[in-house]
Amino acid sequence: MEADPPPPASALMEELVEEVLLRFPPADPASLVRAALVCRRWRRIVTGPRFRRRYRDLHLHRGGSPSPPMLGFLSSAGAGTHFVPSSTFRPAPLFGGWRALDARHGRALLRRDTGHDAPVDCELAVWDPAAGRRTDLPRLPWSPHYPYSWNAAVLCSAAAAAACDHLDCSGGGGGHFLVVVVGTNHAEMFAHVYSSETGTWSAPASARHPDDNVDFAPSALAGNALYFAFQTGAAALEFDLRTREMAVVRLPPPRFDWQRVVLAARDDGRLGLATAGKSTIYLWAREAPSRGHGNWVQTRAVQLDTLLPAGAISAFPDVVSFVDGVGVVYVRTGDGLFTIDLKSLQVTKVSRDTAFSSIFPYISFHTPAMEVASTGEGPSSGA
DSSP states (O other): OOOOOOOOHHHHHHHHHHHHHTTSOTTOTHHHHHHHTTOHHHHHHHTSHHHHHHHHHHHHTTTSSOOOOEEEEEEEETTEEEEEESSSOOOOOOOSSOEEEEEETTEEEEEEEOSSSTTTSEEEEEEETTTTEEEEOOOOOOOSSOOSEEEEEEEETTTTTTOOOOSSTTGGGTSOEEEEEEEEOSSEEEEEEEETTTTEEOOOEEEEOOSSOBOSSOOEEETTEEEEEBTTSSEEEEEETTTOOEEEEEOOOOSSTTOOOEEEEOTTSSEEEEEEOSSEEEEEEEESOOTTOOEEEEEEEEESTTTSOTTOOSSOOEEEEEOTTTOEEEEEETTEEEEEETTTOOEEEEESOOOOSEEEEEEOOOOTHHHHHHHTOSOSOOO
16 A cells, blocks of 8 residues: 655645744744735644644743743823833824823723813723724723722623633734723712623712722722722722622732822732832732632742842832732832832833833734735735
8 A cells, every 4th residue: 555645845834834833932023014915825823723822822922821921011101002022012003192091901091181170071982903903992981970980991791701811812903802990979889890791881889988989099900809009008899790799808908198099900810019118119919818818928029130130120119010920029119110020029110111100011912914914015026
């Protein structure tokens, strides 16, 4: 019985090219763009569904816990938002006075004031930087009373049912999402939910007034609930995505009256928080939570004077972001903005600028060669 003939050399070469391209780092998406511009054959490889699936599975499941790369962060300063890259990814710039409110699951939530009666006169939009797509939301039907405070979050629509691993759920802008707006007025705290699947806002949910106001600080998604810090730093608003009920979660007593509390999901799924002292970051975790309750335990104290460059702590440091499920904190000092990987204690200076009100890390799996193929750019030769 004769053996099957070997595949043609061209097929073998294409398989070898694919194996090489699969090993391009996801934190350097421009490398795939350059590969797609080499010739039509390479473009066909990197834009095919087989390559995207294999590339995602290879890189997102390396080294234990799967996670897309951190491509940079959105920084709100003045009247606009800027994207500060930590990789070769460069989204198209935003214009028109949009400011970042949140970033999660490959999307960013934006706000733009349109009148003198802020915050009521504002527009909201969801932006997918990887796909270059912005979805403008219908005007928010505020509760009957004027809001004294509010904040908002964006997330994958499957988060409430834990039906998505959130590794690539934006899908180039094609996945559905939710936007949750919470706030307080003189009578109560309230919540509205927008669904991209229906294109409408839900009827408002309400609960007893918390005797506090919601802070414009990054929200946290832990389990099936969103958490928003209050301005005093003594508590947080808990919004259950399944039941759409709200509760007040007490936080550990602050060490200083002025200290900022930043919430985040820990890598074990529990709600965590970070605060900063004169030269120390304090990390806490919530234990055995039930709605509105749960004990807190301090899990770690990270000494900054042994990690940051000499002279970096010229003023009290400030934790400005704690990345959900990744174990990275952003710390602002008088010398600039630093990231600290809490597992390796690796420190990276990401910006000299400190003139921003908030930052939102942008984490996404991005294959930019898809856009290259759609525009038809690149060499026309090389079948």
